[in-house]
Amino acid sequence: xxxxxxLITATAAELGQRIAxxxxxxxxxxxxxxxxxxxxxxxxxxxxxxxxxxxxxQAAAVDARIAAGERxxxxxxxxxxxxxxxxxxxxxxxxxxxxxxxxxxxYSSTVVRRLNDAGLVIxxxxxxxxxxxxxxxxxxxxxxxxxxxxxxxxxxxSGGGSAAAVSAYQAPLAIGTxxxxxxxxxxxxxxxxxxKPTYGMVSRYGIIAMASSLDQAGPVARTTLDAALxxxxxxxxxxxxxxxxxAAVADVVGAARSGDVKGLRxxxxxxxxxxxxxxxxxxxxxxxxxxxxxxxxxxxxVSCPHFVHALATYxxxxxxxxxxxxxxxxxxxxxxxxxxxxxxxxxTVMRLTRGKGFGTEAKRRIILGTYALSAGYYDxxxxxxxKMRTLIAxxxxxxxxxxxxxxxxxxxxxxxxxxERVADxxxxxxxxxxxxxxxxxxxxxxxxxxxxxxxxxxxxGFQVMSPALADDRLYLVGAALERELTAKWGGRxxxxxxxxxxxxxxx
Amino acid sequence: xxxxxxxxxxxxxLGLEVHVELSTKSKMWCGCPTDFGGEPNSHVCxxxxxxxxxxxxxxxxxxxxAIRIGLSLNCDIATWCxxxxxxxxxxxxxxxxxxxxxxxxxxxxxNVAVEVGGLTYQVPIERVHMEEDAGKLTHVGGAGRISGxxxxxxxxxxxxxxxxxxxxxxxHGTGAAAPEVASGYMAFxxxxxxxxxxxxxxxxxxxxxxxxxxxxxxxxxxxxxTRSETKNVNSLRAVADAVRYEMMRQGAILAAGGRVxxxxxxxNEGGYTTPGRxxxxxxxxxxxxxxxxxxxxxxxxxxxELRATLPEHPALRRARLAAxxxxxxxxxxxxxxxxxxxxxxxxxxxxxxxxxxxxKWWLTELARRANEAGVALDELPITPAQVAEVQALLxxxxxxxxxxxxxxxxxxxxxxxxxxxxxxRGLAVVSDTEALDAAVIAAIAADPEAAAKVRDGKVAxxxxxxxxxxKNMRGQADxxxxxxxxxxxxx
Ligand SMILES: [Zn+2]
Numbered sequence: 001x002x003x004x005x006x007l008i009t010a011t012a013a014e015l016g017q018r019i020a021x022x023x024x025x026x027x028x029x030x031x032x033x034x035x036x037x038x039x040x041x042x043x044x045x046x047x048x049x050x051x052x053x054x055x056x057x058q059a060a061a062v063d064a065r066i067a068a069g070e071r072x073x074x075x076x077x078x079x080x081x082x083x084x085x086x087x088x089x090x091x092x093x094x095x096x097x098x099x100x101x102x103x104x105x106x107y108s109s110t111v112v113r114r115l116n117d118a119g120l121v122i123x124x125x126x127x128x129x130x131x132x133x134x135x136x137x138x139x140x141x142x143x144x145x146x147x148x149x150x151x152x153x154x155x156x157x158s159g160g161g162s163a164a165a166v167s168a169y170q171a172p173l174a175i176g177t178x179x180x181x182x183x184x185x186x187x188x189x190x191x192x193x194x195x196k197p198t199y200g201m202v203s204r205y206g207i208i209a210m211a212s213s214l215d216q217a218g219p220v221a222r223t224t225l226d227a228a229l230x231x232x233x234x235x236x237x238x239x240x241x242x243x244x245x246x247a248a249v250a251d252v253v254g255a256a257r258s259g260d261v262k263g264l265r266x267x268x269x270x271x272x273x274x275x276x277x278x279x280x281x282x283x284x285x286x287x288x289x290x291x292x293x294x295x296x297x298x299x300x301x302v303s304c305p306h307f308v309h310a311l312a313t314y315x316x317x318x319x320x321x322x323x324x325x326x327x328x329x330x331x332x333x334x335x336x337x338x339x340x341x342x343x344x345x346x347x348t349v350m351r352l353t354r355g356k357g358f359g360t361e362a363k364r365r366i367i368l369g370t371y372a373l374s375a376g377y378y379d380x381x382x383x384x385x386x387k388m389r390t391l392i393a394x395x396x397x398x399x400x401x402x403x404x405x406x407x408x409x410x411x412x413x414x415x416x417x418x419x420e421r422v423a424d425x426x427x428x429x430x431x432x433x434x435x436x437x438x439x440x441x442x443x444x445x446x447x448x449x450x451x452x453x454x455x456x457x458x459x460x461g462f463q464v465m466s467p468a469l470a471d472d473r474l475y476l477v478g479a480a481l482e483r484e485l486t487a488k489w490g491g492r493x494x495x496x497x498x499x500x501x502x503x504x505x506x507x
Numbered sequence: 508x509x510x511x512x513x514x515x516x517x518x519x520x521l522g523l524e525v526h527v528e529l530s531t532k533s534k535m536w537c538g539c540p541t542d543f544g545g546e547p548n549s550h551v552c553x554x555x556x557x558x559x560x561x562x563x564x565x566x567x568x569x570x571x572x573a574i575r576i577g578l579s580l581n582c583d584i585a586t587w588c589x590x591x592x593x594x595x596x597x598x599x600x601x602x603x604x605x606x607x608x609x610x611x612x613x614x615x616x617x618n619v620a621v622e623v624g625g626l627t628y629q630v631p632i633e634r635v636h637m638e639e640d641a642g643k644l645t646h647v648g649g650a651g652r653i654s655g656x657x658x659x660x661x662x663x664x665x666x667x668x669x670x671x672x673x674x675x676x677x678x679h680g681t682g683a684a685a686p687e688v689a690s691g692y693m694a695f696x697x698x699x700x701x702x703x704x705x706x707x708x709x710x711x712x713x714x715x716x717x718x719x720x721x722x723x724x725x726x727x728x729x730x731x732x733t734r735s736e737t738k739n740v741n742s743l744r745a746v747a748d749a750v751r752y753e754m755m756r757q758g759a760i761l762a763a764g765g766r767v768x769x770x771x772x773x774x775n776e777g778g779y780t781t782p783g784r785x786x787x788x789x790x791x792x793x794x795x796x797x798x799x800x801x802x803x804x805x806x807x808x809x810x811x812e813l814r815a816t817l818p819e820h821p822a823l824r825r826a827r828l829a830a831x832x833x834x835x836x837x838x839x840x841x842x843x844x845x846x847x848x849x850x851x852x853x854x855x856x857x858x859x860x861x862x863x864x865x866x867k868w869w870l871t872e873l874a875r876r877a878n879e880a881g882v883a884l885d886e887l888p889i890t891p892a893q894v895a896e897v898q899a900l901l902x903x904x905x906x907x908x909x910x911x912x913x914x915x916x917x918x919x920x921x922x923x924x925x926x927x928x929x930x931x932r933g934l935a936v937v938s939d940t941e942a943l944d945a946a947v948i949a950a951i952a953a954d955p956e957a958a959a960k961v962r963d964g965k966v967a968x969x970x971x972x973x974x975x976x977x978k979n980m981r982g983q984a985d986x987x988x989x990x991x992x993x994x995x996x997x998x
Contacts, residue, residue, distance in 0.1 A: 087560045100559065107553045109560055206553075206560040212798035242564050242800050321798055324592050327603035328557050332661070346598055346659070373594070373793035382795060 004504045007032035012078045012172040012226040019077035022066060026059035026077030030121050032504070033079045037123065037170045039502040045145050046155075046165040048084045050124035051091055055079065058121045065119075074229055076119030081171035083162050084125035085132055086217070087206040088112045095208045096128040096158075098141040099357025100335040109206020110238045111175060111217050118233045123171055126161030130359045131326065132182055132210045134158050135431035138422055139361040146418070147190060149458055149497050153415040156186030156431070162220045163190040167494060169505055173230050174220040179210050180314055181411070181435025183218050184447035188410035188461020191449045191493045193227045193478065194220045196435075198468045199442030200245035203238030211321040212243075214314075214439040222494055224448065224478035228256035231471065250472035259479030262296030266477070267403030271307045272434045278413045280453020284460040285409045288450040291484040292407075292477065300403055304395035309388050310437045311429060316372045316385035317440075322362075323369030329357065364425065393441040400467045405477055408434050410447035410461030434463055444471040448478040449493040450485065459493060510751065511683070513723075513758035519685040520731060521678040521750065522720035523630075525696055527671040528640065528713065529572050530706050534667040535639045536563030536606070541669075543712075547662035555667035557601030562799050565590075569637060569669040570613070570803055571813065572705035576671055577614025577635045578814050579699050585613050587804045590637070590797040595790060598659070599642040601666055607638035609794040613803060621691040622822070623684045630692050631676040640668040677731075685721075685754065686747035693717055693746050698821035701850070709846075709883070710741050717746055719774075721753035723761060732757070733767040738783065740774045748778050756780070828853060832862035841870060847885035848874075854891035860898045868894050872912060876919060889918050896925040909982055910934045937983050943976070946984075947992045950975040961997045969993050 007015075007029050018024045034052055041047055062077040082088065085095050087105035089112075094100045108116070115122060129139040137145040137160030147155040148168040155164040162174035163186030176183035178196035187194025195218045202217045209215060219230035232253050237246040268289055273282055293299050331337035331353030332346075339352035358366070372381035399406055412433055421428040438445035447461035462481060466473040486492055499505060534541055537554035553561040574584055591609035617632030642663040649655030673696065681688045697715055700706040707714045722734035735757070740749045757767045771783040819827070828849070829839045842848045848869055855865035869884065873894070877884045897918075901911045906929065917928030929935055937943060950972045951958045960968035969990060976989045 087558075093559070095559065103559075105553075105558065105560070107558070107561075204560075205562050208559040209799075240564060241562050243798075320795060324594050324604050324793070324795070327594060327596065328559070328601065330596060330598075330603055332598045333556065333601065334558070342657075347596070350596060370793065373795050375791045375793075378793075378795075 004032045004035065005506045008036050008169040008172075009505060010172070011223050012075055012221060013223070013229060015078045015172060016074045016076060016229070019062070020066060020072065020074075026062045026121060027056060029077065030055050030059040030079050030123070033123060033171055036168075036504045039504055040168050040170060040500045043146060043151055043501055044148055044164050044168050044170070045143055046126050046161045046168060046170055047081070047124045048094060048096075048127050048142055048161070049092055051122060054090075055121050055123050058116075062119045062121065073118045073233065075173070075233060077121065078173065079121045079123045079171055080115060080230075081123050081126045081162055081165040081174040082112065082115070083128055083159055083174070083176050085128060085177050085208045085210075086112055086125075086175060087208070088122065088125070091125060093125065093208070094142070095132070096130045096140040096142065097329075097357065097359070097362065098336060099329045099353070101141075103335045105206075107206060110203035110240060111234050112206065114234050114236075115175070120173070120233070126159070126165050126174060128161055128182075129158035130362050131208065131322070132158040132177055132179055132215075133322070133361050133365055135181070135185060135428050136416070136418070136421065137161060137186075138418065139359055141359055144418055147415045148500055149190065149415065153417050153458070154189070156189040156411070156415065158182040159186045159194075159220065163187050163192050163194065166190070166192045166220050166222055167497065168500055169503070172222065173226060175217055175230075175234070176220045177207060177210075177215055177217045178435075178439065179214045179216075180318065180439050181432035183220060184435045184445060184461065184463060185411045185431055187220055187447045188449075188463075189415035189459060191459035191497065192220055192222055193224055193446065193448055194218065195227050195231060195446035195471070195474055196438060196444065197231060197235055197471050198245070198444045198466075199439075200243050201235045201249065201444075201469075201471065203241040203244050205238055205240040209321075209325040211318040212325060213321060214318060216439070222492065224259075224475055224482050225253070225256040227446070227478070228252040228475045231475075235471075245469070247469060250470060252472050252475045255472035256475040256479045259476060259483050260296075261292055261476055261480040264297045264405065264473070264476065265403040266292055266297045266299050267302035267399055267406045268299060269307065269399075269406050269408040270301050270303045271305070272408040276412050276430065276433075277409065278453055278455065280455050281409045281411070281413060281460050284451035284453065285407075285462060288462040288481055288485075289407065291488075292480060295480045295484055297477075297480070302399045302402055302406060304392075304399055304406075304437070306388065306391040306395045307437045310392055310440055311433055313385045313388040313392065313440060314432075314436045315368070315429065316381050317389060319365040319369030320372045320382050321369065322365045323367075323373065326358070326362065326366055330354065331357075361425075389440050392437055396437070396441045396443055396465075396467070404466075405473050406465040407477070408463045408465075410434060410463040414453045414456055414458035414460060438465050441468075443468050444474055446474040446478060448481050450481065451493065452496065508755070508758050508762055510755060513754050514683040516726060517723035517732075517754075517758055517761065518679070518726055519681060519750070519754050520722045520724055520734075521675070521681065521685055521689055522734070523675045523678070523689060523692060524718040524720070525673045525693070526716045527576070527673065527696070527700055527706050528715075529569055529669040529671060530704070530714075531566055531568045531572065531669055533566060535566050535569055535637070535669040536667055539667065545664055547660070548664065550664040551666070555601065556663055563606060565800060565803065566669060570805070572669075572703070573613050573635060573637050573671050574805060574810060575703050575705060575813055575817065576673070576700065577617065578810070578817055579703060579820075580614070580617035580619055580632045580635065580673070582614035582617030582632055582635060584805060584810050585611060585615065585803075586807065587802055588613050589802045590800045591794045592797050594793040597641070598661055599644050599666070601642065601663060605638060605641065606797050606800070608636035612636040613805075619692060619695055621688050621695060623687040623691050626684070628678075628681055628684065628688045628691075630678055630688070633674045633676045635671055635673050638670050638672060640665045640670050642666040686750040689719065689750045690743040690747035693743050695821060697743075702818045702821050702824070710743065713741060716741060719746060719749045719753070721750055721757065722767070723754065723757045725761070732761070733769050735767065735770055735772050735780070737772045737774050737780050745774060749774050749780060752779055825849070832856070834862070834866070838866070842866060845870065845874060845884055847883055851885055851891050855894050855898075858892045858895035860895045864898050865891075865894070868898065872915060876915075887919060888921065889915065893918055893925055900925060900929065904985055905929070905935055907936055907982075907985060910936065934983065936985050937980055943980070943984060943989065943992060946976045946979045947972075947989065947996060949979065951993070951996065958997055961993070966994070969997075
């Protein structure tokens with residue numbers, strides 16, 4: 001194994017330890033990842049912008065602090081990729097949309113500030129579906145991202161860039177955001193770990209809003225412990241976000257280190273399976289449940305009858321909020337402006353700007369949401385969706401009286417081919433069938449790799465859902481599963497991924 | 508048709524929507540200052556500019572102010588309510604939606620009694636809700652109007668300043684007094700927000716802005732007439748005038764068998780209304796609960812605490828002060844006629860001055876200077892405590908009336924406190940008897956004719972000698988004392 005291989009395939013936890021011990025420098029680690037990005041990103045297109053100089057400067061600063069004897073956090077000096085939905089002062093932020101092309105935020109999001117404070121080194125910004133609206137990263141205004149397992153397939157979405165960067169060894173860690181599955185579904189189809197914390201545990205301040213009541217940022221990583229370490233860094237109360245919860249962050253790192261599921265009651269959601277689910281997905285899900293059972297967990301079957309309405313509910317509430325959140329992109333203050341010829345009235349400039357700047361999916365959701373909130377339709381659409389949302393939350397409450405966590409497949413199928421679902425929005429939306437309920441109820445949820453589907457050899461994700469604030473249980477289950485399955489596979493799932501052209505990874 | 512006839516044939520029905528700009532130090536959702544008059548776009552941040560990713564946080568003082576306003580209007584206070592987004596595109600709104608309240612106002616179901624000509628009218632209050640102000644557009648070219656302008660400039664300094672909207676239910680039974688009930692209600696609101704200290708309450712500055720809804724119902728009919736809404740009526744007099752004008756205008760239309768159009772109208776300086784944009788295309792604001800904010804749930808104990816510390820009702824306070832001070836109705840009326848004078852006089856009296864002296868200072872010398880400077884009385888850079896200090900110097904004989912005016916001039920010029928001005932300008936009355944004696948002797952010597960007359964008992968002739976002494980002393984002498992000295996010497 002070459003040295004560069006060890007630097008880019010190591011876990012974030014290992015890198016953090018070795019940097020703190022001054023066995024390796026943060027600058028070396030960052031440089032190795034920048035090299036891997038250069039070598040592989042033409043094929044993957046995970047990044048929209050790479051912040052080379054600032055990353056190296058941040059790495060050098062961390063090295064200097066460590067050399068001066070400072071004791072920093074466990075991830076100090078470790079590189080990270082950030083979804084291009086988070087404002088990072090001085091670096092262009094596009095939300096994957098042409099309408100924000102060229103905009104450089106004058107401030108940083110709370111998550112970015114927490115990363116900086118913890119000494120993490122931001123490599124750059126990753127690709128996403130436009131305003132995080134999509135399940136394949138194909139609605140990005142800057143071209144699609146490719147799945148490192150099979151470059152003809154999508155890495156999921158909206159956070160396909162973050163998941164692809166992590167699974168292509170371009171970064172050991174990434175930040176994603178999850179409104180209906182945008183962390184978990186890409187993690188599932190790229191064989192990585194992705195967690196959506198309880199709504200309100202991670203500040204939304206400075207994260208470009210898609211649907212405010214559903215959006216939540218979270219970690220993407222290659223191991224359960226790495227995800228937990230990152231979770232620990234970004235979670236916590238923020239007075240700048242009114243919806244931020246002022247409560248202690250659950251001991252996610254402790255849970256990831258323990259992985260002790262003896263006596264833990266695991267509820268398998270009966271609604272997620274059958275028609276529309278790939279046989280390999282169902283097979284690996286069952287095996288994961290068996291592995292957990294072997295590790296000492298009690299498995300029960302739990303019905304959440306309203307989950308079948310989650311998709312419809314989501315596609316009323318989310319577009320309603322989108323239609324309002326995306327109003328500000330009108331060409332008046334920042335980003336794209338079209339048709340300002342000195343004659344056009346302001347309304348015309350707004351119309352032309354929005355017509356040109358937004359892609360098809362953004363327009364579709366703006367129009368859907370505008371209808372859902374319109375006089376005469378509000379009660380039937382938005383109003384009844386809110387009622388259903390309450391019923392779904394009650395399903396969770398009832399289920400968590402019978403078990404400690406709920407589990408299901410993370411997504412009904414493995415990675416689909418680029419272009420396969422572009423013309424069929426319903427097929428695209430169904431990618432998030434299993435992940436949406438957790439967003440509607442605001443509970444914690446995560447996806448962990450549980451094997452390859454025999455029919456196509458592509459990764460399958462196993463979803464774990466926890467009660468609100470009990471995010472530690474996600475990592476307890478994830479760590480147990482990881483321990484059982486890596487023992488069975490003789491290594492990590494990602495070790496089975498084909499090598500990318502130009503990659504610095506040598507096996 | 509004469510006004511009396513309009514009132515005889517029709518019953519006016521009013522509805523008033525008043526926006527109150529709060530005087531909190533910071534904006535509704537961020538820490539930016541609300542100060543008036545900074546450089547354009549200097550009081551802004553990612554939040555009030557609505558930059559992508561920014562989020563609002565409620566200003567607790569604004570909520571407190573709204574509750575205190577609601578309590579003063581005898582409203583119920585919601586135990587749980589939400590903000591809502593009002594969606595529409597306009598360049599002065601950074602987010603292209605206004606955060607307001609929709610069907611869950613913070614305060615609701617109140618009432619206010621307004622007295623006109625010895626009769627009391629009930630003004631029922633529908634709601635008081637919180638919202639944010641927008642930025643300010645300046646249209647360049649094309650006569651400063653949006654249509655025909657070459658381009659427009661936007662200043663977001665006002666964007667996000669907290670506003671309260673106070674909405675009445677329909678007001679019935681006012682008859683001929685409708686205009687005065689409307690302006691009396693506005694006067695009450697103005698006095699109330701000032702007494703609460705929640706707003707500067709200056710109508711001419713737009714701190715209070717009134718939209719006046721008027722309709723007429725034929726007497727004996729229960730059918731509500733079509734209303735007009737006159738926007739941004741910004742003085743008490745204009746509120747009364749706008750009601751009267753609309754009553755007359757609508758009365759003439761209805762009497763001629765016409766139909767009143769439902770429309771928005773503009774108030775013009777000349778005292779008349781003109782049609783604004785007609786609401787053919789009804790706007791659908793697509794209100795929905797603001798997901799970026801948590802519900803407001805005021806603790807009932809806190810509300811009780813606020814209720815217990817409300818200031819005296821402005822009308823009751825006025826009655827009490829009138830009785831305490833013992834002015835004639837006319838003298839007291841003069842005080843009420845000048846905005847802010849009542850508070851200033853009350854504070855000056857509280858600082859130890861007699862009501863008569865306080866009234867004299869504020870209504871004559873200081874009112875004149877405010878007038879000259881083109882500012883409101885309470886904007887003069889002198890405090891009631893300083894006026895009281897000047898009056899105390901005068902009462903002690905440390906300065907005379909003329910010197911006291913000079914002290915005030917010095918304080919207004921920023922030269923410091925009254926004592927400091929007296930010291931730096933050397934304005935104290937000369938009580939040094941030797942210097943006065945010398946001046947008296949010199950004056951007698953210089954005008955033997957006058958001195959002789961005084962000696963002969965023509966005391967009035969002393970005036971010339973007193974004048975000479977005062978002139979010699981550059982006014983810094985106590986004229987009564989000078990007179991005493993002269994008479995003693997010539998007696
Ligand atoms: Zn601000």
